[in-house]
Amino acid sequence: MALLCYNKGCGQRFDPEHNAEDSCLYHPGVPIFHDALKGWSCCKKRTTDFSEFLSIKGCTKGFHSKEKPPEPSSQEKSSDEPKAQPAKEIIVQGPKSAEKMLRERPSSDEPRQLLPIKVSRSLEQALEKLNMSSEDRTLESTCTGKDKLMEGSGGIYQGPESNTEVCTFHPGVPVFHEGMKYWSCCGIKTTDFSAFMEQPGCSRGRHCWTEKKDKKAVLCRQDWHQTGSQVVVTVYAKNPLPALSSVKANRTVLEAHVIFEGNKIFQAELELWGTIDVERSFVSMVPAKVEITLCKASPGSWARLELPQSKLQCCGEPEKEAASTEEPGAVQDEDSDDSLSWSEEEDEEELEMGTPEMITPSN
Known part of the structure; x- marks a missing residue:
């Protein structure tokens, strides 16, 4: 009795007594249907017509088989298709609650470190053209007693014995030209701002002391924006002086x-809403403004720039000036929408309670 051969691509009937090693011509592979092409995994021939696919002759000779092949599982795929990789587990962490953030918040008393300052080429050119008076060139940090006016000296008047000290200073002025920073009295040039600030004086003499002078403290127009990883605080001040300015920060202040x-001097101290990575934060100075880029300690969105209880701190009694487009350093009123000191919610409260007083540091 003739039996049906179940080898793929054969389908002929055969006599078991005359079943030789080369009697059957079949496909040992599996059918493949990919991108409208049809074929067998054991052959290279492909076609778009299903009838032609069924008529493709076998590529291997062997015995006829009367055993019916097992039905393929519905989850099995053809051999030439890539096996699906196990799905990676993605854990999405939601925003932390305000209570948890306060518990994990670092102390605001942590040491503060100077942020590196990047000076733009346009600001260097503006400072070169700026004809500063002797009083403008000798601005120094205020301190008790008297201040010295010698650039690069670092001495502070402590009493009559300070007059006997030798003063090492720069008689010239700072120069910023084509990316180089140096003193007009020296030939030492550098591109690194910190190295420029640490250059020792080139002349020796006696200290020149002067009584501490009041500086014109002003309130500058400010703004801020954020991305997922950074917060950028902008202070609009015309021709900032990088040699005399400084920005310090710890993780929360x-x-x-x-x-x-x-x-003119602008001074502010802000207790930040979130935490920052101080090592990756920096300051950029251009002729019209100062941009302080703070890198967030962890990605996310800040609800506001500073904590509600934080207030703007200014050096001395700030002078109120009318804002103008000609001088970005001009100051707006204390209730300016661009102020960093209060959020929109606090502005609404001001309408009922009045404008909050400015906090001035004690002398």
Whole structure:
């Protein structure tokens, strides 16, 4: 009795007594249907017509088989298709609650470190053209007693014995030209701002002391924006002086001391809403503004720039000036929408309670 051969691609009937080793011509592989092409995994021939696919002759000779092949599982795929990789587990962490953030918040008393300052080429050119008076060139940090006016000296008047000390200073002025930073009295040039600030004086003499002078403290127009990984605080000040300005920060507090054209000083201390990575934060200075880029300690969105209880701190009694497009350093009123000191919610409260007083540091 003739039997049906179940080898793929054969389908003929055969006599078991005359079943030789080369009697059957079949496909040992599996059918493949990919991108409208049809074929067998054991052959290279492909076609788009299903009838032609069924008529493709076998590629291997062997015995006829009367055993019916097992039905393929519905989950099995053809051999030439890539096996699906196990799905990776993605864990999405939601925003932390305000209570948890306060518990994990670092102390605001951590040491503050100076942020590196990047000076733009346009600001260097503006400072070169700026004809500063002797008083403008000798701005120094205020301190008790008397201040010295010698650039690069670092001495502070402690009493009559300070007059006997030898003063090492720079008689010239700072120069910023084509990316180089140096003193007009020296030939030592550097591209690194920190190295420029640490250059020792080139002349020796006696200290020149002067009584501490009041500086014109002003409130500058400010703004801020954020991305997923950064917060950028902008202070609009015309021609900031990088050699005399400084910005310090720890993980939760930002302290800015910006001196700019016209013997004006802007100083602010902000307790930040979130935490930052101080090592990756920096300051950029251009002729019209100072941008403080704070890298967030962890990605996410800040609800506001600073904590509600934080207030703007200014050096001395700030002078109110009318804002103008000609001088970005001009100051707006204390209730300006651009102020960093209060959020929109607090602005609504001001309408009922009045404008909050500015906090001034004690002398």
